[in-house]
Amino acid sequence: MATPTIDASPSTPSSHVADHTNRRWAIGWIIAAISLWAFYKFALDSLPTQVQDLVKQWLPLTAVNEAIVWVICAVGLNIVVGYAGLLDLGFVAFWAIGGYCAGWFMSNFFYQVNIHFLSAANPDAAGIHINWWLVLIMAGSICAFFGILIGAPTLRLKSDYLAIVTLGFGEIIPQIFTNGEDINGFNLSNGTKGITPLDPISVVPGSAALGPFDLGTKFLLFSLVVAFAVFVSLRIREGRLGRAWLAIREDELAASMMGVPLMRSKLYAYAVGAFMGGLGGVVFAVHVNGVFADRFNFSISIILLAMVVLGGMGNVWGVMIGAISLAWINSTFMPELGETINDQFGTEINFPSYNYLIFGSILVLMMLFRREGLFPETRNRQILHEQERTEVEDLHADLEGSAS
Amino acid sequence: MSTAQAEPRALSTTNALLAEKITVRFGGLVAVRDVDFSIPEGGIVSLIGPNGAGKTTFFNVLTGLYKPSSGHVLLGDEDITGQPPHSIAARGMGRTFQNIRLFGLMTASENVMVAMHSHLKSGLFGTIIKGPKQRREERESRDMAHELLEFVGITGKDDEYAKNMSYGDQRRLEVARALALRPKVLLLDEPTAGMNPQESARFVDFVHRVRDERGVSILLIEHDMSVVMKVSERVTVLDRGEKIAEGSPAEIKANTRVIEAYLGKTGTEGSAR
Numbered sequence: 001m002a003t004p005t006i007d008a009s010p011s012t013p014s015s016h017v018a019d020h021t022n023r024r025w026a027i028g029w030i031i032a033a034i035s036l037w038a039f040y041k042f043a044l045d046s047l048p049t050q051v052q053d054l055v056k057q058w059l060p061l062t063a064v065n066e067a068i069v070w071v072i073c074a075v076g077l078n079i080v081v082g083y084a085g086l087l088d089l090g091f092v093a094f095w096a097i098g099g100y101c102a103g104w105f106m107s108n109f110f111y112q113v114n115i116h117f118l119s120a121a122n123p124d125a126a127g128i129h130i131n132w133w134l135v136l137i138m139a140g141s142i143c144a145f146f147g148i149l150i151g152a153p154t155l156r157l158k159s160d161y162l163a164i165v166t167l168g169f170g171e172i173i174p175q176i177f178t179n180g181e182d183i184n185g186f187n188l189s190n191g192t193k194g195i196t197p198l199d200p201i202s203v204v205p206g207s208a209a210l211g212p213f214d215l216g217t218k219f220l221l222f223s224l225v226v227a228f229a230v231f232v233s234l235r236i237r238e239g240r241l242g243r244a245w246l247a248i249r250e251d252e253l254a255a256s257m258m259g260v261p262l263m264r265s266k267l268y269a270y271a272v273g274a275f276m277g278g279l280g281g282v283v284f285a286v287h288v289n290g291v292f293a294d295r296f297n298f299s300i301s302i303i304l305l306a307m308v309v310l311g312g313m314g315n316v317w318g319v320m321i322g323a324i325s326l327a328w329i330n331s332t333f334m335p336e337l338g339e340t341i342n343d344q345f346g347t348e349i350n351f352p353s354y355n356y357l358i359f360g361s362i363l364v365l366m367m368l369f370r371r372e373g374l375f376p377e378t379r380n381r382q383i384l385h386e387q388e389r390t391e392v393e394d395l396h397a398d399l400e401g402s403a404s
Numbered sequence: 405m406s407t408a409q410a411e412p413r414a415l416s417t418t419n420a421l422l423a424e425k426i427t428v429r430f431g432g433l434v435a436v437r438d439v440d441f442s443i444p445e446g447g448i449v450s451l452i453g454p455n456g457a458g459k460t461t462f463f464n465v466l467t468g469l470y471k472p473s474s475g476h477v478l479l480g481d482e483d484i485t486g487q488p489p490h491s492i493a494a495r496g497m498g499r500t501f502q503n504i505r506l507f508g509l510m511t512a513s514e515n516v517m518v519a520m521h522s523h524l525k526s527g528l529f530g531t532i533i534k535g536p537k538q539r540r541e542e543r544e545s546r547d548m549a550h551e552l553l554e555f556v557g558i559t560g561k562d563d564e565y566a567k568n569m570s571y572g573d574q575r576r577l578e579v580a581r582a583l584a585l586r587p588k589v590l591l592l593d594e595p596t597a598g599m600n601p602q603e604s605a606r607f608v609d610f611v612h613r614v615r616d617e618r619g620v621s622i623l624l625i626e627h628d629m630s631v632v633m634k635v636s637e638r639v640t641v642l643d644r645g646e647k648i649a650e651g652s653p654a655e656i657k658a659n660t661r662v663i664e665a666y667l668g669k670t671g672t673e674g675s676a677r
Binding site: 235242246281 | 490506517518522526528585
């Protein structure tokens with residue numbers, strides 16, 4: 001094959017356009033995150049009390065931080081579902097494993113040993129205390145390992161069967177933690193009591209530990225984790241591996257015939273997705289200051305899937321918006337709406353219990369009317385919404401093509 | 405550029421691909437029985453036969469989709485029998501599909517770049533960090549994709565989704581994608597399906613050009629006899645899983661067994677299948 005000449009250099013506009021859009025979105029997010037933080041830190045207290053109460057009622061910072069956890073996990077799931085096209089119904093497993101990593105490495109749970117490493121915890125405390133940035137990496141890696149472990153025997157399955165296996169995996173892992181109080185005398189997870197409290201975190205090793213009410217700083221730190229997840233997603237998407245994933249999503253057989261190793265590429269998708277699930281798990285554990293086995297149920301997997309579908313499979317930015325809005329509906333909007341209405345009319349309707357009605361309806365409605373999500377990746381918009389070309393139009397295009 | 409008629413040039417004695425005693429059984433059914441087959445270096449050969457003759461099965465053995473029940477396949481000097489499709493592809497076996505199988509929601513150049521997968525080196529971390537080496541590799545592969553697209557006659561459509569391209573362009577894009585593997589052997593599965601006679605005639609020139617300029621050996625499965633007779637230097641005929649004849653187009657035309665099995669009976673090869 002002839003070596004490409006330098007003067008030809010037809011670097012395509014598409015990559016530039018994609019870079020451009022990504023940059024715009026990224027800047028938008030950074031501005032939004034910083035102004036939200038600044039608003040809470042500086043502006044909120046000087047507002048009239050009524051406005052303050054309203055903000056605290058409808059957009060408390062703790063709900064924002066929780067939404068960030070969802071964003072991290074949804075971005076991870078987007079790699080598996082949106083990029084590689086592998087339906088995963090058990091993503092909660094990685095969230096749980098990540099959470100327990102935080103529990104194990106950032107508390108006095110393993111009181112038998114005494115390991116400290118750059119942690120903000122009391123240096124005399126028993127147990128394993130590792131700096132939370134390192135725990136993030138460790139949890140991510142452990143989850144990636146489990147992703148490969150579950151993927152290796154199952155990724156040969158066709159889509160529906162794979163979904164069922166992941167469903168099982170998502171049930172098994174939380175069950176192990178729920179019943180992991182006494183595994184041959186070894187306490188893995190403290191059972192339903194969970195592991196709490198966790199070590200306080202600090203911005204950098206050695207700096208002051210953040211108190212439980214320093215939600216603003218935590219918000220900024222969590223946002224950094226989001227930024228990392230998004231950055232990694234976008235970079236991989238534009239590279240060799242991302243192309244392989246998309247090719248697998250489009251036509252598995254053709255991809256393998258073009259030299260794309262199916263198993264290895266899919267395992268990578270699983271591992272990278274699981275890594276982000278682990279990050280989300282740690283951030284969640286830090287956010288709620290503990291891990292509790294009963295929090296990790298099947299519905300989390302489904303909500304995550306709804307977030308990815310709502311935002312637009314494959315588009316990281318859309319998925320983020322989907323995750324934030326659903327997380328907010330879940331954590332704040334429905335309970336508060338319920339309280340307001342119940343106060344007003346003296347009813348006793350349990351609004352949050354209707355959450356799943358809403359998420360289910362969203363999934364159904366999206367599938368019926370807007371399959372590509374609210375913010376589709378440009379490429380998805382084309383296939384999922386436009387009419388296929390008719391044969392006559394095809395013929396026409398061919399004639400034009402051969403005439404020129 | 406060569407003329408439409410294959411010039412009587414001597415076929416190379418070294419084989420780009422050699423399949424020996426290939427047998428494929430599906431339960432009790434023998435789809436392919438004891439077929440010997442070779443593609444000479446730089447040659448253009450065709451595989452023909454009536455419906456159900458085992459052509460597609462044989463093709464799938466070559467590309468690694470099926471494992472032969474017995475026999476083995478050599479690509480160059482390497483034994484590729486039973487290897488998974490992706491590693492056979494990476495060793496130099498490119499193919500197109502009878503019913504076009506492009507990656508519809510990827511651009512033309514991305515389609516081509518997918519097939520460079522096995523030649524590119526950037527790993528997971530390299531892609532994330534995107535150092536100068538990765539940038540250069542990406543740029544080079546993009547340029548190479550552009551060059552390949554131009555070679556097959558698709559210009560200025562690098563960023564168009566494969567889905568939106570015209571039928572003719574999609575066929576050409578498939579060839580460009582297969583060539584990105586830098587194949588030793590290029591398998592074309594009914595490449596003129598859906599083409600009109602003029603397009604088919606132009607296609608014959610195109611096949612010669614691919615062979616001459618890209619240095620690949622070519623195997624065609626084709627129903628259009630006029631194309632087969634014009635383009636091939638050697639024709640192999642399968643019938644009911646067995647090889648019944650092999651020789652130059654002229655010899656095949658005159659072979660009574662072939663006429664009995666195939667040409668004489670249907671007479672409408674173009675629309676068959």
